[in-house]
Amino acid sequence: MTLLQETASTPSDVRDLPGPGGLPIVGNLHQIRFSRLHLDLEKWADRYGPLFRVRFGPSDVVVVSDRATIQRLLVQRPQAFRRTRRLESVAKEMRLRGVFAAEGDDWRRQRRIVAAALNRARIEDFFPHLVMTAERLRRRWQQAADRGDTVDLCSDLMRFTVDVTIGLAFGIDANTLETPGPVIQRHLDKVFPVLHRRVNAPFPYWRYLRMPSDRILDRALDSIEEEVNTMVRTAREHMATKPEPTNFVEAILAALEDEGSGFTDAEIFANAGTLLLAGEDTTANSTGWAVHYFMQYPEHFERARQEVDRIIAPAQAIETLEQTKQLPFIDAFNNEAMRLKPVAPLHVLEPVSDVELMGYHVPRGTTIMMLVRREATREEHFVDADRFDPERWLAKDKPSPHDPRAFLPFGAGPRLCPGRNIALTQIRTVLAMLVRNFDIRPVGTGVEERLAFTMFPANLRVRLVPRPPA
Template identity: 40%
Template sequence: MDATTQPVANRTIADLPGPPSLPIVGSALQMDRNRMHAGLEQWAARYGEAYTFKLVSLRVVVVSNPEVVATVLRDRPDTFRRSSRLEQLSREFGFLGLFSASGETWRRQRPMVLAGLDPTHIKAFFPTLIEVTERFARHWGRAAAAGTAIDLQADLMRYTVDVTAALAFGEDINTIDAQQDQAIQQHLNHILPALFKRMFAPFPVWKYFPNKEDRAIPGHLQALQSAVRGFIARAARQLDEQPALRERPVNLIQAMLAARDRDNSGISEGDVSGNVLTMLLAGEDTTANTLAWLIWLLQRNPDALRRASEEAKAVLGGRTCARSIDELARLDYIEACAYEAMRLKPVAPLIGCEARKDAVVAGIEVPAGTLVICLMRPGALDAKNFEAPLQFDPQRWLEGAGAAAHSLGSSKRVVMPFGAGPRICPGRYLALAEIKMVAAMLLANFEIAEVSTPDGEEPQERLALTMYPVGLSMRLRAASSDDPAVTPP
């Protein structure tokens, strides 16, 4: 039965276990924001699949059973929404867009964003994806030739920002070749952590006692907004010069501008710029960090690395990168590696859902205003759902795999890296295309000499909206002479 619509609740929040709580602050002092996901997972191990705590005045219920999680996620937008604090902060930051919007605004925007990121668009966009991936290959080719260490996360973010800007705005911003201080994401890199910090801060200290970083935020926002105004102005000029584009827009920004100019569309100037920023933010870290975790996991698992490299070389057949969606579709093992990386290292390890009205979750009465945090990883690491759950074993994702404890279908019900229900990630086709493009390019053209952290230990997980590996650096060698190699220009 649908847990959120059960007619009768059999317990209340007061019946739930949870960590100790102090007057006024609740459990806030026990939480390390940078590792909040890990703290909440530890509490789940101690208190079970449903527990509660207070964050100052906010009542939080945490659930981790995959069925309950999926039910809550599907019960949007009517019963649950994203947190109102996220919506308010996004409005203040100027990027209220599909991710943070709720109600009618979300309903109006969702079809437009979906259309801009659907598989047909990805197919039409493929030649540009090839161009950006080849540019990235040349960039890594230069690092391999010079023997320099690559800051893995930073480089991957350059790639994902370039791809998102090209697909959603038709802009070639080429941050891959830009100087560090010119790259648009140096602003994003300050804004995302600030947003996350403010979302879970017990008090709005940045308003009354701003530190250096807080004082720098308006400057970063201004720089980003000026770039966004440039994208919008150029797209508006294209619509003026080619009015046919209003009926058949080729990218998201054109579609939104055309809608803005139609009567009663309900799309405002702010919606357009909010979504331009949302695309940059939602498409950057998520995909880049998933790729960083994937590359690290492959490097640690030589058998999987060898098989993935063989597949990449066979499918690419001596070329630098895949040439078509059909070629990408043949990278089955690499896709399985990506799902296995997202099972072990989900970059979105928690999804917050605020109850818009009184609800029932797993038999618990949840009053309106309660924040329900869905933990995405405990089910994926549970031996009930996967054999040897801590092992990186991509084979378990391939149909008919002997090692799989469950079918592919049920694995996908437990592992939900892109969320679920009406708000499931609309960028998932693009993300998988990018992940497979980069992984195949890397494995077919280079040998990974090293992927390491400064202290030689496993990379720490840190949460700043997305969960990323701290300090990964990579060294590459061009693949041996009988293999294809990327020649630096």
């Protein structure tokens, strides 16, 4: 048994943990809305404390919101903890058992190659593609502003992140920003909601009964597979003439040649698909949340604009990678948006063997949910924690007035997000382009947190108005 906290006495049984009362058979399922799962669990954590139990049907789920324990669990992967077996099997059924869903030696092998391929495709290499894509987004928004159209912000941002990620992954200019009609992004949109539903379902009904939504997913996966396979074929042909890799898939193909590492075609598809999914929603929704806060705090918007003007004027958008590194206020602002609205507000894993957790015996395979957002919004870690205050990230005080170990928007430990630098570069580039060129007006009210594997701002619609001349 792994000990996560020394205790003098015999560990208690998980069934003795506090938690909301439930019903026979369904447990607490009737009290949970899966599109708001993180909010329901955060509310219960306020009542039941840093370790409590809920029941998803017959299964116990242990919910942790203690910073030090969360850190330790994340760091002890993959030996002592793993992503859930349900996630792995659901991802496998969807042909997506890539680095995000793999475990043990499979994960180690894939992680090494994927992380190296993301490095190899270095941000400098793909930066011109990012600049070009940001310019297309600017033109799209300019046209919407000229027509006075309402902009569905996250949908536009997803076209942006898909274009950037396809460029990064395959060296292909997908240009979904300027292409009408069906685009790969519409197929990708189908995957996360179903993944979220299936991972949390008490019973794998879809293995016995195909609902219309399951058939829609099958068709979406077929289309993604077809598109990805075509892109992989193109990469192979390119490698035959120019062996030096120029993008993620080519870097994977090159690594396979070097190491004879036994990556199968299915794993190449799974990792290319994983990259598209992991890079799309997360980055688009994080940017969306930052824009939401720009509308809440005009004074911060103005300060961001002044910073960007200083760095890039008279240009309309960022032109060099160097400029993205000179935006401390935008970074502080975005950190604060990610602290309060992380797109991954809760992480899920399970112990590989029985463990003791804060004095409780947690059997192997028990689902453990970690409320990482809750920790980043607690007074003990961040002074005046509910206040949106970018300044806290700029303060030079020593010791720091807050505990950065409670801020985990990209995870922690060996499975820390390998795309974080790429993501942050995209976010800086888009936010700088936005504040430099447009004023933002909210359309309607009621922006809400919704969870569909990632947490996104539902109802985030805006009107963009060209910036008045100085």
